[in-house]
Amino acid sequence: MKTKLLYLVLLIFGIGQAQIELMPNPCDINSGTLTLKYGELGDYSIFDPLSDPNLYLYTGLQTDADPLTWDYHDDFADVATLIPLTFDSNLGYYVATFNPAIRTYLEEPNLNTTTIPVGTTVNYWYFLITNSDQSRQSADLKGSDYGFGASTLSVSRRDIPKDIIVGNGTITINNPAQYHITIYDVLGKKVSETRLNVNTQLTHDFQLQNAGIYLVKIKAGNSTRTVKMLKY
Structure with missing residues (x-):
């Protein structure tokens, strides 16, 4: 019982x-x-x-x-x-x-x-x-x-500079560092994972197939920042 x-x-x-x-x-x-x-x-x-x-x-x-x-x-x-x-x-x-x-x-x-x-x-x-x-x-x-x-x-939430720009499925980074970038959809499912070694400035296209809102988690060293990205 x-x-x-x-x-x-x-x-x-x-x-x-x-x-x-x-x-x-x-x-x-x-x-x-x-x-x-x-x-x-x-x-x-x-x-x-x-x-x-x-x-x-x-x-x-x-x-x-x-x-x-x-x-x-x-x-x-x-x-x-x-x-x-x-x-x-x-x-x-x-x-x-x-x-x-x-x-x-x-x-x-x-x-x-x-x-x-x-x-x-x-x-x-x-x-x-x-x-x-x-x-x-x-x-x-x-x-x-x-x-x-x-x-x-x-x-750590303030360590990554603010001049990282996300656009229509792309990210532009203006600060030299090694970045680990993970993308999630609005349901929290991981859809992409990328490692970038930036020397000066870099624009990267994630080649996302579906339009919508994504969450981009950016990690450099011990610092992490998460931003929204719109793919249309």
Whole structure:
């Protein structure tokens, strides 16, 4: 009987977690660009979109000893600061891509606009789903329920220079180094892996076959940066 009850609890828990998927899993503040999928199995019980193709994620980070406060959070009064959660008609569910480490937040208690300082320990990542005018919203959701764990923000996310440019399936690098570049589709599947030895400047075409949005993970030495790339 105990075994059957445990199986039932795990089954119910698994169904609940299937409504939202966060990739990669596990992940933390240093994982680069994350992908959140909502409604992949047609379950919208967390938040009914009412056929709205444009939803948003309001997010917050807890970085101190008080678990009841979001020390860094989006500006709920300004939808432009929220993360778009958009219905992908090809996939048949909602998708959001974002890097929580490099986003701009309001910092408590003075509500100044800032990024998260390197060396900050992010204990929890919270979020909720809302519509564009914030007239409806879900309950608060915990990233830890979907694989997000505690970690200290690493300086490595700032080490790779910003003048690396991605374009229509290409990348241009202006800084000499050896680069390891991995490309993932929006589902988190690896589609390409390349090693480049750049002496001065280099433009590389990844020869991607399908149009769409890709995540490009760029590693040079101990430094890693993840950016979006559009292939059309």
